Amino acid sequence: MAPSNDEKPVLNPKTTEFEFLGPIGALLMVTVLPILVYILFLGCQPDGCPSPTLLSLLTNPTNVVPLLTVSNILSIFDLKAFVAYLSYLAYLVLAFHLVPGRWIDGTQLRNGTRLKYKENGFSCMLLTLAILEVLSLSYGSDPLLFISDHFIGLVTASIIVSLAASFYVYYESFRKGKLLSLGGNSGIFIYDFMIGRELNPRIGSFDIKYFVELRPGITSWTIINIAMTVKQYKELGYVTAAMYMVLVFQGWYAIDSIYNEPAVLTTMDITSDGFGFMLSFGNFTWVGFLYALQARYLSLHPVHLSWLQILFIAGLNATGYYIFRSSNNEKNIFRNNPDDSRVKHLKYIKTKAGPRLIVSGWWGKARHINYLGDWLMAWAWCLPCGFDNLFPYFYIIYFTVLLVHRELRDEEKCSKKYGKDWITYCRMVKWRIIPGIY
Structure with a gap:
């Protein structure tokens, strides 16, 4: 019926x-x-x-009101x-x-x-x-x-x-x-x-x-x-x-x-x-x-920058990019064709919802390992600005919060989608973003 x-x-x-x-x-x-x-x-x-103007506004917020004219x-x-x-x-x-x-x-x-x-x-x-x-x-x-x-x-x-x-x-x-x-x-x-x-x-x-x-x-x-x-x-x-x-x-x-x-x-x-x-x-x-x-x-x-600083920052960016691109490529190849010679060696668990969850390779190291590469690159983009000012480091502060929040959102959605399979997966891949730390 x-x-x-x-x-x-x-x-x-x-x-x-x-x-x-x-x-x-x-x-x-x-x-x-x-x-x-x-x-x-x-x-x-x-x-x-x-700027001095912004500092005066931050130290005395009442200075904001006179600036809120139609002309400004x-x-x-x-x-x-x-x-x-x-x-x-x-x-x-x-x-x-x-x-x-x-x-x-x-x-x-x-x-x-x-x-x-x-x-x-x-x-x-x-x-x-x-x-x-x-x-x-x-x-x-x-x-x-x-x-x-x-x-x-x-x-x-x-x-x-x-x-x-x-x-x-x-x-x-x-x-x-x-x-x-x-x-x-x-x-x-x-x-x-x-x-x-x-x-x-x-x-x-x-x-x-x-x-x-x-x-x-x-x-x-x-x-x-x-x-x-x-x-x-x-x-x-x-x-x-x-x-x-x-x-x-x-x-x-x-x-x-x-x-x-x-x-x-x-x-x-x-x-x-x-x-x-x-x-x-x-x-x-x-x-x-x-x-x-x-x-x-x-x-x-x-x-x-000194040559030593240049080499360090360049190495940091290269490391981050390698992790980011390698892990994403591995995932995308596996999703499109798990029998591809480049990923057929990967171990995985098959979920009741259908998709397979990789538990080896890059994705066996952390559940969101690509975020680690993204985060390292973000540091490499800010460090060339030196340490005299916090302003250009707003990006790394914001980006850290963004990645953690996005990871939490993804974890919640995956938990609902995969149920007990997600619990099993998390036992096998216990780190979220940084292996051994988080």
């Missing part, structure tokens, strides 16, 4: 468990995070990081920067559609379907870098100096776009037939708006979340780092080794991420998280601009 309608599983169940402190946490993220970005950039100026608030909006940023996004969308690329299948969704995604990010990145080179040869440093000269305006533009995208996908999620994320269907506006209500918002075959995940933020970050390098050269007449290290380390990471674009299809962001303010702001603004904090700091406050 076929099950009645009441017995059929609900495709879009109501969200009853909250993350990020629930609606209050969501409200804080939507309001505080953009303010924090402004503080970090407006508060780091040629006369100091933090409107000054963070820059029409030229806004038009430039929209033109940049339009170019990225156009390149996505026009640059050739293969279509690949994503993971199977809970409704049994698989979406197709266009893989051409690496070609688009190479095209973008080539265009920058042509502009530099034709117009000199002016196009890149525009970025440093209009930096706050560009940040504002990215925040406006992230909010607009968040509102658009939120209201579109109420159309009939939408597959919602399991964590963003609470019925509470601010929470669903922040966490993301729809799982895979699309305009035709154009997947908004997939596009935003790697294109605008990663590319902005790379371009801004190049722009800050040009600014330092303009100011000093040369580029310091510290700036070169940040440019190369972060640039390699960004290009490597784009080159391995299909790997993002198996991440939590794509498979289970909805697309809302968290991912929209996180990619347009947080990755696109805040990740360039070290390069901007070095453009304002050059640091000179």
Whole structure:
């Protein structure tokens, strides 16, 4: 006998468990995070990081009120920067559609379907870098100096776009037939708006979340780092080794991420998280601009490193990258074809839910061993800024909290998904991120 309608599983169940402190946490993220970005950039100026103005505000918060005039608030909006940023996004969308690329299948969704995604990010990145080179040869440093000269305006533009995208996908999620994320269907506006209500918002075959995940933020970050390098050269007449290290380390990471674009299809962001303010702001603004904090700091406050420091930091970055890329490649190869000669030797346990959990190789050392590689690289990006200032180390502080929180989220979801098999797995692979320590 076929099950009645009441017995059929609900495709879009109501969200009853909250993350990020629930609606209050969501409200804080939507309001505080953009303010924090402004503080970090407006508060780091040629006369100091933090600047004397920021110090006076921190020591006497009452000084903030006189600054909250309409004129000062409107000054963070820059029409030229806004038009430039929209033109940049339009170019990225156009390149996505026009640059050739293969279509690949994503993971199977809970409704049994698989979406197709266009893989051409690496070609688009190479095209973008080539265009920058042509502009530099034709117009000199002016196009890149525009970025440093209009930096706050560009940040504002990215925040406006992230909010607009968040509102658009939120209201579109109420159309009939939408597959919602399991964590963003609470019925509470601010929470669903922040966490993301729809799982895979699309305009035709154009997947908004997939596009935003790697294109605008990663590319902005790379371009801004190049722009800050040009600014330092303009100011000093040369580029310091510290700036070169940040440019190369972060640039390699960004290009490597784009080159391995299909790997993002198996991440939590794509498979289970909805697309809302968290991912929209996180990619347009947080990755696109805040990740360039070290390069901007070095453009304002050059640091000179010894050869010993250079070798140590380079070794740290290489070690982190090796762990990060090797472990991720091992996992992705195993997921696609466990009989591949490169991974067929790996031991695993088969779960009742279906997937196999690796208990040897990189993933036998720690359950989130790739996070260790990511964390070591984060240190290598901050250390070139020296030890005179805490400002450029905001990234490693934030990133440590992010990785631990993400690991806890993943552990909770895996525990629910795999049940007793997850307990068995944790007994076999007892370390979370750092073998022997955590």
